[in-house]
Amino acid sequence: MNTQNQFQVRREMCDIGHRIWLKGFCAGNEGNHSVRIAEDRVLCTPTGVSKGFLTPDQITVVDMDGTQIDKHNVMKRSSEVLLHLQVYKARPDVEAVVHSHPPHATAFAIANIPIPEGIHPEAEVFLGKIPMAKYTTPSYKELGESVVALINKQTNTVMMANHGSVSFDRTLIGAYYKLEILDAYCRILLLSRQLGKVNQLTRDEMVDLLKVKEKFGLPDQRLACAPGGCIGAENQAFLATLDVHPQTACACADGQVQKPQPVSPEKIEEMVQRVTDQIMASMKS
Ligand code: 13P
Numbered sequence: 410m411n412t413q414n415q416f417q418v419r420r421e422m423c424d425i426g427h428r429i430w431l432k433g434f435c436a437g438n439e440g441n442h443s444v445r446i447a448e449d450r451v452l453c454t455p456t457g458v459s460k461g462f463l464t465p466d467q468i469t470v471v472d473m474d475g476t477q478i479d480k481h482n483v484m485k486r487s488s489e490v491l492l493h494l495q496v497y498k499a500r501p502d503v504e505a506v507v508h509s510h511p512p513h514a515t516a517f518a519i520a521n522i523p524i525p526e527g528i529h530p531e532a533e534v535f536l537g538k539i540p541m542a543k544y545t546t547p548s549y550k551e552l553g554e555s556v557v558a559l560i561n562k563q564t565n566t567v568m569m570a571n572h573g574s575v576s577f578d579r580t581l582i583g584a585y586y587k588l589e590i591l592d593a594y595c596r597i598l599l600l601s602r603q604l605g606k607v608n609q610l611t612r613d614e615m616v617d618l619l620k621v622k623e624k625f626g627l628p629d630q631r632l633a634c635a636p637g638g639c640i641g642a643e644n645q646a647f648l649a650t651l652d653v654h655p656q657t658a659c660a661c662a663d664g665q666v667q668k669p670q671p672v673s674p675e676k677i678e679e680m681v682q683r684v685t686d687q688i689m690a691s692m693k694s
Contacts, residue, residue, distance in 0.1 A: 410446045411692040415499060418444050418452055418581075419465035423585060425507070425585050426454065430461025434511040439486035440573075442507040443498050444581050449473050453493065455484030473498065488548040495553030496577050499560060505581040509571035511592035513599055516566045517541075517647070524595065526640045527610045527658040532594040533624045536566050536587060537629055538644065544570040566591055596645065607651050615639055615658035634660065 410418070425442060429435050440460050443453040454460055455467050458687055469486040470479040473494055477486045487493075493506040522533075524539040540559035545551040556567045556575055566576045566587050576587035601607045610618065612635065619632040619639070631639035638660030645659060 423463040443493040491630035492553040499557040503577045505584040507584040513595035523644040
């Protein structure tokens with residue numbers, strides 16, 4: 410990549426950082442994004458600063474091991490660059506990664522409730538199935554390992570429990586759009602929940618939708634099993650608290666999502682007592 414093109418990529422990284430900040434997807438110095446510019450070179454946002462006001466010279470350059478190449482740069486590369494590099498290594502077709510803490514989607518990650526499938530056409534076409542990685546400490550290499558363990562060649566978005574999201578695509582704007590669609594979808598889900606009812610798409614509707622998706626050049630492996638129910642129980646915890654349309658695209662127990670068992674008043678009292686004891690103990694120490 411020539412110097413002029415690289416400068417344009419740096420400018421775009423600053424613009425995307427500003428959009429992320431304006432949308433409230435990251436507060437303070439949260440979040441990071443990167444672009445792979447060569448086999449062994451990645452441009453990455455610096456650590457510890459708001460990504461809303463970056464300048465092109467602040468963007469850092471790393472190799473595929475995460476070693477910062479531009480030693481003259483006063484900025485240090487993101488503490489989470491290893492997550493990005495692991496995604497690039499697992500998916501050579503990916504050229505941009507955006508890690509963020511979009512509030513509505515992150516609420517699902519905090520509750521450890523996977524983003525449900527088979528509800529909203531936009532989310533199905535542009536995001537598809539969204540896995541939820543187990544919690545690992547930010548910046549550790551285990552963070553990236555937990556994410557790449559869940560991705561296949563069609564995955565473009567992964568939630569990280571108690572943390573946030575990671576979106577990836579061939580282009581930086583594409584990865585950013587995934588983030589935007591993700592948080593809009595989760596906002597819609599939370600609003601629907603307030604209305605008290607969420608209809609799922611039926612199996613036939615999912616078959617049609619995944620065929621349209623394929624026509625857009627976005628194959629989805631769920632199409633193979635769509636007629637018999639392409640959605641397993643693992644992503645449907647969100648629906649378990651709601652009345653669900655009885656005939657759905659879900660393969661689990663004919664679309665019926667198991668309701669969580671109600672917690673007895675004695676159990677609640679016991680939990681409150683335990684928390685109170687812990688608070689009292691920590692105040693004494
Ligand atoms: P960096 O500023 O090091 O990229 O870290 C931001 C972040 O989101 C930590 O979770």
